[in-house]
Amino acid sequence: MFSALLAAATAAPAAAKAAAPAVRATGIPVTLPRGFSFDTTPHSPLAQNFPWLTHTFAGFAMVLGILLVVLLALQTTKQEGLSGTVGGRVESSTRRLGLDAQIASVTRIVAIAFVFFCVIVSLSGI
Numbered sequence: 001m002f003s004a005l006l007a008a009a010t011a012a013p014a015a016a017k018a019a020a021p022a023v024r025a026t027g028i029p030v031t032l033p034r035g036f037s038f039d040t041t042p043h044s045p046l047a048q049n050f051p052w053l054t055h056t057f058a059g060f061a062m063v064l065g066i067l068l069v070v071l072l073a074l075q076t077t078k079q080e081g082l083s084g085t086v087g088g089r090v091e092s093s094t095r096r097l098g099l100d101a102q103i104a105s106v107t108r109i110v111a112i113a114f115v116f117f118c119v120i121v122s123l124s125g126i
Contacts, residue, residue, distance in 0.1 A: 044125030054124040061117040068114050071107040
């Protein structure tokens with residue numbers, strides 16, 4: 001059974017290439033009214049007068065989001081379950097005392113800054 005399927009699968013592309021007509025894209029044609037254009041002008045005063053500032057805020061939000069993901073991945077779990085067993089938790093002999101608390105406080109600050117910049121970006125209208 002397997003050999004028959006394998007033979008059919010290898011013979012099909014060669015036969016399809018020889019007899020295949022040109023492929024046409026099928027779909028519903030979209031026609032726009034005459035003179036139609038998309039509105040690409042910024043609508044908020046901040047985006048109209050200071051576009052560099054709104055894009056800087058968006059860049060900060062992206063960097064803080066990536067940093068937040070990294071900081072959350074660095075934190076150790078609070079419970080020793082199956083994930084702690086499989087993951088092989090690093091003992092405190094290789095870490096400084098209080099490093100988890102420092103990472104938690106930095107994560108808290110980065111999370112607040114991330115939310116702040118995301119609110120600014122959403123209100124700026126970009």
